[in-house]
Amino acid sequence: MATRREVRCQCGRRMWVQPDVRTVQCSTCHTVTQLYSLMDIARGANRIIHGFQQLLRQHQPQHQYHEQQQQMMAQPPPRLLEPLPSPFGKKRAVLCGLNYKGKSYSLKGCISDAKSMRSFLVQQMGFPIDSILMLTDHRSVRAYKGTDGGAAFCFSACDDDETSGYTPVFTGKNTGAMTYSFIKAVKTAGPAPTYGHLLNLMCSAIREAQSRLAFNGDYASSDASAEPLLTSSDEFDLYATKFVL
Template sequence: MASRGERCSGCGRQLVIPSGAKFIRCGTCQTVTRVRPFERWGPAYDSNIRPAAGGFMNSNRPGLVNNRPIVPPKYNNNGFNNPPRPAQYAEPPLRPALPPPPVHGRKRALLCGVNYHQKSYRLKGSVNDVKCMKYLLVERLGFPIDCILTLTDEESNPLRIPTKKNIRLAMRWLVQGCQSGDSLVFHFSGHGSRQRDYNNDEVDGYDETLCPLDYETEGSIIDDEINGTIVRPLTHGVKLHAIVDACHSGTILDLPFVCRMNREGYYRWEDQRLPTACYKGTSGGLALSITACDDHETSSDTTVKQLSTGAMTFSFIKAMEDEPVGLTYGRLLNAMRHSIRQAKAGIRLDGPIANLVNKTVFKSDSSQEPQLSSSEKFDIYSNQVVM
C-alpha cells in the first residue's frame, strides 16, 4: 500500500499516512490531524510511485519534476498548505510614503518653503529662505547635511513637494526616535492663516494654521495638529526650535507660554493654558518657537537686490551671524525686531550669509514684531541660543 508523510497539526511530528486515510491521531500528543487529499501531492511525492516513461516527468527519480527538485509546500497552523495568491492580489513591496534622510545623529532639521507658483497669492522668498537656513545649519551650526530634509515647490521629487500629506509625514520623521541630547529644527516659510477655534482651547478663540501648497483642496495644518505631532512627543533632554516665517504665526505651535516684550526690552511670560484645554506641553523636552509676528499680525517678503527672502528668516540669520557665540534669546529677539524696524530705510548686510546675496541692502515695508513662545518659562537674557 502506498504511503506518504504528513505533519501533526499539534506537535509538528512527521506521521506516516496510509493511502486513503482521512484522519490520523498522533501517538505523541494525541492530536487528530486531517489528512489532505492524496491526489494533491502528485506522484513525485509518493516514494513508492515512479513516473511512466514518456510522461510529463522526464526523470525516473522520485522528487524531481523535469529534473528539478520539488519545493515542499508551506504549512499553516492547521497543517494545510497555503496556495499561492493570484498575481493580481499580490501585495506590493512595503516602502515609506516619504523617503527622508536616515534617522541618525544628534541634530536633525525639517525645512519647508512654499512659493505657491502660478497663484495670485504667490510668494518670492520662501524657497530662498530654505536655502539660507540650510546654509546656516550646515556651515555654522554643525548639522549633518544628510540629516536635513527640505520640502519646496521647486523639488523634482514629488515626495519632497510641500503638500499637506508630505509635510505631515516629514514632521513625524523629525521627532521619530528622538532621545536625550537631540537638537531638532523645524522651519517653515510660506503663508499662514487663522480659523475659528471649535474645541475651545485657544485664549483668543482662533486656531493658527500653516498653508501647504495644496491647502485650497486639502486644507491647512492647524496648530493643534502641529503641537500633537512635534511638541508632545519630545522626551526629556530633547530640544526643538521652530522658526516659522508666516502670517498669524505667534502661537503656531500652541505652546503654553508666550514671551511679551516691549520696545525697551522688558518682558513677561503670558500663560496661554486654559483649564478646559488638553495638555499642550512636551513629554519632558523643551520646545521653543520663534515666529514672524503675533497671531493678529501679518509678515512679508523682503528684497535683497535680486534675491527675495522672508523678513523674519533673514533677520534671524543675520542675528545668528552677528553674534555666533553667547547669543541669548533676549538679545536674539531684540536684534530681529531692530532689523525689521530698520528695514524700511534699508539694512547693510555683512558676513558669510550676506555673501550669498552680494553683500547689499534688503528692504521691507513690514512692521511685524517677531515673537517667542516656549513650553516652559526661563530667563531670556541668561539662556543662550544652542541649536
C-alpha cells in the same frame, strides 16, 4: 542610526560623517580626505600579524614558534576604540518653505529662505546634511524623520493676524526679512547669545530695513506692527537661556 565620527581636515575644520563614508570633501578648502573604518584598521592589523607569524615560522624552530603562538592566543584581543558620540546628539533640523503657488495668498521666496537656512546650518553651524529635513511645496516629498520630543523653540516673522514682508533691501532680491535677520543675528551676536539678545538684534535689523523702505516710499504703514516673535513649548527665561543649535 549609526553614530557619526569626527574628521578634522588639514585646514582645521571639523566634519562629522557616517561610519560607512570612505571619502569626504572639506567645504572650506575643498580638500578630499580618504577615510578608513575601524573594520579596515582591524583587517590591516590582522594582515600585519599574519605576516609576522609567517616570518617567525620561517626563521624559528617549530617548537619555539608554537610556544609564542600559544602565548599570543592567551592574551585578550585588543579592544577597538568606540566612535566618538555625535556632538549634536539626537537633534534634527526641519526646514519648511511653502510658497502656496497658485493660491490667492501665494508668497515669494519661502523656498529660497529654506535653502538659505540649510546652507547656514551646514556651513556655519557644522550640521551634517543628513540631519536636516527640508519640506517644500514645489515637489512631492515622501521622506520621514521622527523625533524623540524635547523643548521646541520657534522664531516667526509676525503674529497670526499680520503679514510677513519680503524686501530686496537686504540682498537685492526678494528675501524673507525674518530669515535674513535671524542668520545675521546668529553670526554677529558673539559667543553664547541668549534668545532675548537674538530677538532684539532681529527686530533692530528689520526696523532699520523698514525705515529705509519708508524713506524711499516703498513701505506700507499697515505693516509697521509686524515684528519677529519667539514662541516655545515650555515657559523659559528669555534673557537667561543660551541659544544653542
